[in-house]
Amino acid sequence: MLRYEDLVGVFGPTLIEPGIAWYFDMETSRTCEGDEQSWPEANAFREDGFIQTYDYYLFERVERHSEEAAKTMMENVRREVAGCKPRDPDSSKGMEVFASDLAGDESLLVGRTGDLTSRWLFVRQGELVAQVGIKGIDPAEDQRIAERTAARLCASIDAAC
Incomplete structure (x- = not known):
């Protein structure tokens, strides 16, 4: 999971309550007609986040799947976006x-x-998939957030990434 030190300069130290989150499939159901995706069920998950205001926050959900299901999840995101x-x-x-x-x-x-104020970052490392909901944060931070997310996933599976 991302830690405060990964996001210094982006957030204050206020933690969002687990479970208060903004998931990709929730937004696509509001934005797109009929969601036909079958999302793989996670073997385990954790979620956490950081909040400055309701218009400025980051949450993260990390799910453990089989490696094949993790790849399927990424493909489902691509299909969902393309078919919206x-x-x-x-x-x-x-x-x-x-x-x-x-x-x-x-x-x-x-x-x-065309709306960069609200976006989702998906990062897969092996059997782990992190979904990072980003709202109000400067898009110039996206690369750093992606790299820190991948590094945290690698550390959790003890892999040389």
Whole structure:
């Protein structure tokens, strides 16, 4: 899991309560028509986060899967974004991949089309997948957050990454 020292200069020390989170599939269900994805169930997970205000926070959920299921989860994110048809084409936007290959075995930075204020970073390292919800943070921090997330995942599986 990310630690405060990974985010010095981005956040104050106030921790968000576990379970108070903003998940990718929650947002896609509000943004996109019908969610047909079957998401792999995690063998285990942890979540935590940092909050400055309700418009400025980061949360993280790390899930352990089989390595094949972790790869499937990343592919599901790609498919969900690519297949997003806005619920209301006149007033809502779809989803897009802002960046990939930022860190880890695989990574994706995704969000609503053209809206960098709210985005999700997915980082896979082996059988672990971290979903990092980012809101209000300068997009210039995304690379650093991805690298620190991948480093924490590597440390937790004792892998030379």
